[in-house]
Amino acid sequence: MSKILPLIVLTHILWGIQPQIKGFVRNGNTPLPNAIIVHQPTGAWTVTDEYGYFSSIGSVGDSITIFHYGYKQYQAEIPFESPIIVQLDLNPLEMKTIHVIGKNNKMQVSHFQVKSGRNLSTTLGSIPSIMLRTYGGSGGLSTVSIDGGLSSHTKIVWNGIDLTSPQNGLTDLSQIPNFFINQISMGSTSALSYGSGSIDGSLEIQSSKSPQIDFSTGSFGTQSLAVRTNFANKKGSVSLGIGQYKSVGDFAYSNNGSSGRRRNNQFDQSFYSFESSHTINEQWFVLLQSLGTNQNRGIPGLVFSPSPKAHRQDDLRLTQIKSLWQIPNHLFSFSVTTRKSDEHYINPQYAVDSNHGLSTNQLELGWITEPLESIEIEQKITIKKESISSTNTDTISRIIQTYSHSIRWDLTRNLSNESGLRFDKEKSNFSVWTWQSGFEYLMKNSSISVTGGYGFRYPTFNDLYWNPGGKSTLLPEKTNWARVHWNTQLKDHQLSVRLGSKYSTDLIQWVPGENYWQPQNIAKTRRNSITLTFGGRLVKIINFTTHFTYNDSKNINVNKPMRYAPKYTGSLNLETEFQYINGWVHGQYMGERITMYSWPMDVRMNPYIVFSGGINYTITPKVTFLLSINNFLNKNYMTVNGYPEPGRSFSLSFQYKPKNRKKKS
Template identity: 30%
Template sequence: MLKNILYVLVTGTCCQALAWAIGVSGFVLNDNLEPLPYATVTHPKTGSWVIADEEGRFLLQTAVEPYDSLVFYRYGYREKTLVTAGAKQLKISLQRDAIPMDVVEVKGQAIPGNTPWETVIVTETDQMNSLGVFQRVPGILLKTYGGRAGISNVGMDGGQAEHTKIVLDGIDLTSPQNGQTDLSEIPLVFFQQMFQSRYPSIDYGSGSMDGVIHLSPWFNRSFVNVATGTFGYKSASAGYRLAFPNTAVQLIGGGFSSIEDYSFSLNDSTYNRENNGIEQTFFGGRVQFLQSRKTIIKTSLFLSSSDRGVAGSISFPSPNANRKNTLSLANATLIRILNSGHISIQVSRRANDEQYSDPDFAVNSHHEVSSQRLKMKWNRRLLKHLEANTSLELCNEMINSSDIGNRDRSLTAASVSLAYNVTPGFVVRPSFRRDVGESFRATTTDFNVQVKIPVLGQIRGRVGNGFRLPT
């Protein structure tokens, strides 16, 4: 049954919506027009700053007015001051710092339509509607089972949910128990941008053959948001940012509840659909520390706790069934910027504690699922037109279940990727990845070609393979 829900914003939302309107986002590129990771973007007028991610993306949520200046800096490259000219999406290219020069001032450029790194911005309306934001990603099919209280996952290009990986702030959200990600456990206020990985199978291996969707948290502003709506929907959230010249602390928390029971007609009779309610509380925090211009430390913590009804099917309802789950995500990354690249070391953990009970059928199950990862990456420009990316990943997955007992496995993966700029606009990128476990071996290859042709724009071709481990 289709349910149209009306939401009323009570306090604080006008200020938050304004923050979205006046912020700027974009990309930082190198002199080969490839993404330049971990550049620092500063707005001198307000003192706000943000660190671009590994794909060169940034989102600065502050009062950037037309013709304000933004300062871009990364060790090994010349600092640039960009005049925004009123554009809300920008691109900036930094040149290598081979010869000491004064600061260069340039005019901002809006992102052209053929830029290959599409980004979806999460708006206030999206945060009220769990369906809207994911449907804006090209090729995404959102699958929901039971409204807000039910499971929600996504597939790409008609594929299964097990073939699409979801990553929040570098943390793999895939459950080792079923190979999927339940998006109903991830509050939309946890992230403000979404984009697809350019090289999913090489970067993430198992379960990423259809693609990888990155959820990027950029909640670098303070806000209060309260909302209410039909079907008993109520929500409240708040965020606070404390920024210093070299340290930024961002906190967010809140919760929502919804009853969502409704009536429906079947065979000329009216029935009540019950036990669709959900209550969820959440907390998130991030700390970014610029130890120096060459060393960056980033940490994040996300927690959500849900208590929901499980209505069952129309033929076999379960009016007393209940599912409680607590999801915890943690991540710490150390980044060392080199003159010709960077090295990063990341430690992350995903843990989920789930309890399901149905007294009508004497069911009471408990599942604890966790995964720990250590990932090391090395990026280096070997020659002017040749860049190398290598990675080593160690992973341990564990399940403690009242139904199947205790299970665990250890995984190791290594990858090598080379990017060669044959001519300006013509890039060839061969890649290789090897995954090894106690009872399996898997090899992933990828060959990517990118050509920019006048009038036609940018054409990309890719051939490769992928795999998925059994749960």
């Protein structure tokens, strides 16, 4: 790695750079997903997400062309460096379609830009209803849940690639470097888009395409270096990222009156990314992308039962080839995606030496059409093969076939409906129907939506085939849910209120048997939640965003709150910008949680408030220094029982970004 990085930096300088543009494509106030934005000087292209958002290489003065089935082709120059809004009309009269959002853009409640200098905990803590669970330190596993649910009920996707491990149904976010996380969106049709494991929703991660050099150093022996560059010509663009992260990780802790030092917490990570996008012609677009990460980490174990010599090495490799073909009123898509991972875990203390190799290969065909101006129909056919080869299971594969059909239509100018069905079938174990339907009504400065649906999670390889204990006759977990969401604009502020209700049955729970633990479809839960999000300008140079969630959960089997489901959570973010200095403070509150049902008293974790903050100083338009302090009150807390989190830590970063070129004359 140390020999490769200087070469990447030198190549970056010699071959030139392509800055980045960001924006939204809309029709009035309605976002337009699946719009294709082509950067004309290079032929590089990207597609808007379900919120109409896009990011692409490009500079002020460059020409971009926007294609969208059902709309006329648009071409215009990029007028500003700020995020842009591209307004598409069915019958455009002029080409003046690009407008500037400016710095006072509306608070986003489903779409979040990742800010420089902030770690994953701070970033996810700013998203309403999100809980991050880590096992103490940078090397611990990191999983995410929504509304106090199971982590296996939240789908996480990176650049359209599903990160879920078919072995345990989880996504370990520690395998995705922060360098490759630029934006996070909460999916609105997760049950239809992703099926199994999206009961509570989805987090859709997008990486940046802009060239950048990052170097950071900090507490606990942490150092990282990462570079991203791109090369472009008139036929397309190629982007390459590479980097390394290292942390000694050991830290002092205090827990229940005892103190000590967490050891064997080291974490070494190397990673790369590759993306190549090409515009063949005005109808045909091709993309190839890949991500690879390698992790070597110590496993410190529970604080009351440490594992001083446990170690794990794991690799993650993602690849996708995607092609779009567009003709008037139709968009066809084809993609082939692979996810491969390997894990080797050694713990000599308990004579454990295990290997787990997994692969997921998926073929997807899609078709979107607009038979009428007010109706859009989307259909997808997917074939997915999941395989495992493990020391704890046999070598096993399964093939899952999926068909989904959704329709969105504008009933009136302000009222729209989106409904859909999805059918998943695995030959020998299950077949499941999924549905979702919702209405949205737009008003002058507000909107309200009512949505309901049915979601599921099919059993994992561990549930079905773990030796000993796996049970091959398990049923899929099932959840019925409903949600009401209201957004309103109040001058310089925005308020969001979301009400949700979920009832889950056939949840898989491992219980003791005669000789070993075994999974059963026995658990039932219900959750009712309300989330308030409020943000805007506090004073002239200070903006704020805050959210609060009340979650009333119950494990119906034991008539108690669900484990790891706090009744109250919230956060407060303050941010200021004055000339060349940007400052921020983030506070996160987590309520009391039951971690284990017991008698006469349940085992609980105490509530906590953690504050972090930082200052970014822009020396030149290209160079920024960032200082951040995490947990600056040195709070003792845990997100998973038995795994203390680090105390106060510091990080100093250097960031180089090229400045956009001036507008062409």
